Ligand SMILES: Nc1ncnc2c1ncn2[C@@H]1O[C@H](COP(=O)(O)OP(=O)(O)OP(=O)(O)O)[C@@H](O)[C@H]1O
């Protein structure tokens with residue numbers, strides 16, 4: 001097996017005055033290349049907190065997080081930005097696209113922040129973004145703005161953006177949470193296709209029938225992995 | 232790593248082995264400018280509001296400098312119009328002149344000979360003025376300025392003759408009833424008709440027009456083109472009879488002395504002062520005359536423009552400062568409004584430096600665009616002012632650079648705080664922002 005993600009004794013503590021919240025309380029997970037993993041758990045169980053740390057948007061209070069063999073738990077802000085830019089793709093529940101900006105420009109965004117030797121010429125960026133849009137079936141909407149699109153189309157643009165930098169891991173925090181069942185299934189279809197093409201995907205969901213479509217489900221409860229977990 | 236891309240071409244440089252230490256640099260400047268530009272056009276109204284202060288500030292700087300330069304140019308032209316190397320001898324204010332007490336000596340026609348006798352004086356002229364009604368056929372003009380003078384007036388005051396001639400010594404000696412007209416007066420009286428040889432009635436006296444002067448325009452308070460000239464002897468007889476003529480001689484308003492190019496003007500002035508005081512029988516410091524050069528007049532005027540200019544500089548500086556605070560204010564609001572955008576950019580790899588540069592570039596671009604609009608407004612306003620208002624204006628190219636430069640500095644200085652605030656945002660909190 002080829003682990004992409006390994007976390008060891010991962011803790012995240014929020015202190016608010018005298019109250020201390022253990023959002024993550026010693027989480028240990030391993031995710032291998034090519035896996036499609038769902039994370040489930042009640043509200044407040046620490047799913048988003050875990051995703052943010054895995055996504056290098058946040059740092060753990062304690063413990064280790066090894067991404068593709070590299071310990072990223074104590075990296076600087078700039079180094080984390082580099083990791084997000086080069087190895088990760090993030091899909092959010094609320095799409096998080098730039099308004100009044102074409103789908104193509106939105107998808108190109110991660111490529112814009114490449115620099116140094118890996119900087120790309122505008123034409124290359126556009127070609128890659130176009131290809132990513134093609135993958136999610138939206139090549140014909142490249143020049144539309146997000147506000148001219150349906151929720152499902154917006155989420156597909158967001159997936160294209162998560163894909164465009166050829167990441168080792170795609171993370172999705174409730175990607176179908178803001179969508180109706182039919183559109184949600186559509187998005188799941190896109191994710192399945194990506195998985196079939198070899199992508200590693202970690203996804204948070206509240207819906208058992210969506211989690212059931214993945215290869216493996218990790219249950220969280222009160223910041224801990226719940227091995228017997230199910231609802 | 233064994234993970235290879237199937238749906239996008241692999242980007243070699245970004246294989247998993249790439250270290251993260253080479254991410255400290257900035258992205259391409261073209262890209263930064265492009266991102267900043269997108270930010271500006273995405274919200275045009277907010278951008279315009281942000282620029283407003285700078286637009287007004289820059290326009291104010293340019294307009295004020297052009298007004299100040301215009302005023303200076305006007306003064307310079309007037310002083311040039313006074314004639315080169317000229318000394319002015321006048322009654323001091325409140326002393327001697329008409330209505331002054333009888334024991335104080337006044338400037339009189341015979342003083343002209345005293346001034347003439349001073350070494351270094353190459354030309355002289357006197358002036359006594361009144362306002363008269365002038366009639367030709369059915370046309371009557373009132374309050375026309377009449378100047379009684381001597382034959383050298385055209386050369387001393389640098390007034391050319393367009394048609395005919397100025398009066399000569401013989402006509403001056405005989406108090407000949409001749410007159411020379413300013414061009415606009417000649418036009419008002421005769422229109423297309425040739426005025427030379429025609430008769431006009433000035434007051435109750437009939438005069439023959441023998442010449443018309445060149446256009447000279449307004450110098451100081453005098454419109455040279457609207458007055459008429461007569462021999463001063465005729466003026467004394469018919470127009471400005473002095474009530475003290477028997478005691479004090481014929482009073483004159485001013486005596487002009489033109490000085491030889493190479494002599495020391497201060498020395499000539501001193502000589503004039505000494506001679507006049509001995510003739511008047513008073514101590515030099517008691518002499519109630521103002522003896523001045525153009526330079527004295529320049530200095531008096533110059534002090535006024537200096538004060539005017541520093542006031543303008545203050546106004547302009549304050550308006551640019553207000554413009555800068557405006558930029559900072561709206562940029563701060565903009566950073567809050569765009570927190571989510573910042574979070575999105577951070578989530579795909581923007582570093583704090585990228586965000587800082589984006590907002591700083593935006594601030595600088597806004598102030599530069601505001602600067603361009605301000606220059607257009609300022610230059611347009613200055614031209615309009617110069618044409619319609621009574622403020623003369625001269626557009627100073629360096630003021631455009633100055634205004635533009637200050638706008639850029641204002642953008643950097645006042646953009647820095649908001650840009651820093653944006654750079655320090657935490658990605659998760661920024662993404663969660665509504
Ligand atoms: N910034 C924060 N400050 C303080 N406490 C926080 C913060 N973020 C999360 N928490 C707390 O950490 C715990 C885990 O939150 P998290 O958002 O990870 O839950 P979740 O599993 O994603 O929930 P949901 O299903 O509602 O999205 C919660 O108790 C939450 O209140």
Ligand SMILES: [Mg+2]
Nearest residue numbers: 047048049173
């Ligand atoms: Mg959550």
